[in-house]
Amino acid sequence: xxxxxxxxxxxxxxxxxxxxxxxxxxxxxxxxxxxxxxxxxxxxxxxxxxxxxxxxxxxxxxxxxxxxxxxxxxxxxxxxxxxxxxxxxxxxxxxxxxxxxxxxxxxxxxxxxxxxxxxxxxxxxxxxxx
Numbered sequence: 001x002x003x004x005x006x007x008x009x010x011x012x013x014x015x016x017x018x019x020x021x022x023x024x025x026x027x028x029x030x031x032x033x034x035x036x037x038x039x040x041x042x043x044x045x046x047x048x049x050x051x052x053x054x055x056x057x058x059x060x061x062x063x064x065x066x067x068x069x070x071x072x073x074x075x076x077x078x079x080x081x082x083x084x085x086x087x088x089x090x091x092x093x094x095x096x097x098x099x100x101x102x103x104x105x106x107x108x109x110x111x112x113x114x115x116x117x118x119x120x121x122x123x124x125x126x127x128x129x130x
Contacts, residue, residue, distance in 0.1 A: 025068055025093065030100045031124035034115055038082070043124050051075065053082075068093075072105065075112065084109030091116060098123040 030044045040055045051066040062080035066073060073093045077083035089107030093100060100121040107113035 024095060025073070025100075027126075028100075029124040029126055030121040032119040032121045034119060038115075044121065046073075053080070073102075075107075077109070077112075082111060084112055087112075089113060089116075 025046050026048050028046050030046070031041060032044070033041050042061070043054050045052050045054065046066065049065065049067070051064045052060050053062040055061050060080060062082050063078045064075045064083075065078060066075050071092050071094065072090060074088055074090050076088045077085050079085070087107070087109040089109055089112050090105040091107070092103040092105060094103070100123070102116040102121070104113055104117050
């Protein structure tokens with residue numbers, strides 16, 4: 001009985017921590033410079049069930065449906081200049097202070113798979129609050 005109680009408490013604590021990590025990414029913005037072929041500073045805007053990337057001028061270059069479960073982020077592009085429609089990418093995400101790190105799980109979109117993990121994403125202010 002004691003082991004069952006300990007296992008249950010561990011499960012609940014893990015579930016709560018995973019939910020907290022996922023919730024901490026909702027409504028956040030992350031800025032990075034992307035080299036070839038983009039050569040621009042981009043901002044990744046993560047919402048509850050969607051994300052979009054804007055360029056330096058504020059124009060959206062990719063819009064995606066995103067799902068956050070625990071420390072895993074799934075992206076399915078809908079439209080945009082750099083979109084990979086119908087190619088779901090999955091990444092482990094870790095927020096360390098003001099930096100967001102993506103670790104590739106699987107992604108058939110070569111451009112996204114190369115750019116997200118190889119880029120230093122730094123916390124950016126919400127442009128709507130300026």
